[in-house]
Amino acid sequence: MRQLLNTLFVLSEDAYLSVNGENVVISREQKEVARFPLHTLEGILCFSYAGASPALMSACVQRGVDIAFFSPRGQFLARTVGEEHGNVLLRQTQNRVSDDPYQSCRYARGFILGKVYNARWVLERATRDHPQRVPVKTLKTAAAQMAQSLPLIASCEDPAQLLGLEGEAAKLYFGVFDHLVLQQQSDFRFTSRSRRPPLDNINALLSFAYTLLTRDCTAALESAGLDPYIGFMHRPRPGRRSLALDLMEELRAVYADRFVLSCVNRKIITAKHLQKQESGAVLLTDDGRRAFLGAWQSKKQEQITHPFLKEKIPWGLVPYVQALLLARTLRGDLEAYPPFFWK
Template sequence: MVDRRHLNTLYVSTEGAYVRKDGENAVVEVDGGERLRVPLHKLGSIAPFGRVTISTGLMAAAVESGIAITHFSDNGRFLARVEGPVSGNVLLRRDQFRVHESEAASANFAAVIIIAKASNQRAVLQRALRDHGDGLDQTARDALHSSVEHLADAARRCLKPRALDEVRGVEGEAARAYFGVFDHLICVKEPGLRFGARSRRPPLDAVNALLSFLYTLLAHDCRSALEGVGLDPAVGFLHRLRPGRPSLALDLMEELRPHLADRLALINRGEIGVSDFRLFENGAVLLNDDARKQVLVAFQERKREEIEHPFLKEKLAIGLLPHIQARLLAKAVRGDLDGYPPMIWK
């Protein structure tokens, strides 16, 4: 029996690509030539970006095999998802809905999520100070140290029982402290790669465009992981119900994105530059096609790195974290664990 938690996502972003089934394989063709062949049993999901065609034969095989196909626009906006019958445990989802309906229970889960998120954001800032703090002026160093303390305080405040709105308020304050110094994480001096403030729909600068694309990839993995353990990705605890929004997937990715998306290594290493972005008339800034492929490759390589899980005390690939955390979240929702153990980087 194949353990689908350990399988990969096939990202297809080449304009005009055609993905078909050949035997027990998914084959990617571009301009009539084969570019990639992947056995279906090694896939957990397929994620086409932009003008990519999926054959009906592959779509049928994917549905039958439990491989979800998630379509995105070329800039990473979610469009549609094709999947087979929901296989989740109805009793688990019932428990999930009960937690969601209880503000106190939701607040408990939300507080743990924010503790992990703030702690991981704090670790990102501390790493920046350690790695290139000597290259910053005193004002920047002071700002980073202040944000580090603010994030530590946010995590401490969530250790005490609080109403859900209070927890969300702490999260908002922590986000402002974190993104308020985010520009100091960027080592390059190129004016076109500065960060002013977080902008989402649409991203209004290059750094926001890169962050938004990486967050899209991570949200996809979190959604797939939640569905894999039988949880409903639309019913969250920190993020509340909103039509079309995978609220629980957004909850799950909060603790993961500081280390999986926010480290900006591609920019700091000079692998992504100003020429890798397109500016549109409405002010939107998006990655171009070649840069998007480069980010996809870097994201997949990052997922292959290994880390010791602080709760399981086991070494595992970073790409498995959404699946591991989804499984732990399901156990906590069912009551098999006293509480949800989030992923906090050491």
């Protein structure tokens, strides 16, 4: 099992990363401000314009430390990729499945089944935990309608119909999502999902959380020997990490959405942490990113019992476990891919 170590977040726009021996060194204005042992890190997320030295990128590749680069505003730019060590036979199978509509649909419905199941239980959990603060009847009605679609998804063999069922469930879920915002409701009102760019505070947080989750799913798939760009539900497209987006679907509601709601309801993030740009886009401020990423790192350390393995693992390892289960299914070790079912 992969060990969950620390993720280093570099947020200063003028920070430059280099390597000295077995340490990553952070400098500003050519002066060292911090250093961290590489062996304690599993990943580095750099939100700096200055970037990193080639020597550091090489050291990270050799040690299996994932390093990803973002703009200071959180837009993903690139990540280091070393020599591929994936099983070529596994990737050949992945390609064949992706090219076969029937087999591809078989895997896609597992991802969507997990997504709808988990989104439904996010609503059910809210009625259980906050019966005096949420419209219980409204949420239960939406959850019941989503539950009715689960058998249809599980038996669906038509890709277009499958996407239609997923779209209907997503409409039900986001139609009541605003009721899950229990604090700061005037500042974090949710009316509809907007992206590229996010146009309000809650969508800005959702988009940033999805970016972080996609990065984790990408690293998980690569560690399992799979190609994150060859998907089953999301069709392959140049520059799009389609399989990472597939894997993320079942984790969106239970991992990213609940995390965003927690940040808002616990006031870890407030309106002062977000800023509206001239273009209309809403983005996190520097302080907002620090608060958000600190909470994200803490979230990854929380222990849960994995529903398939029946073992306790940190939340941060869930994408890696699901990637390994997907690889085992493609190899024929499992009859069907077991989605992550949370309750």
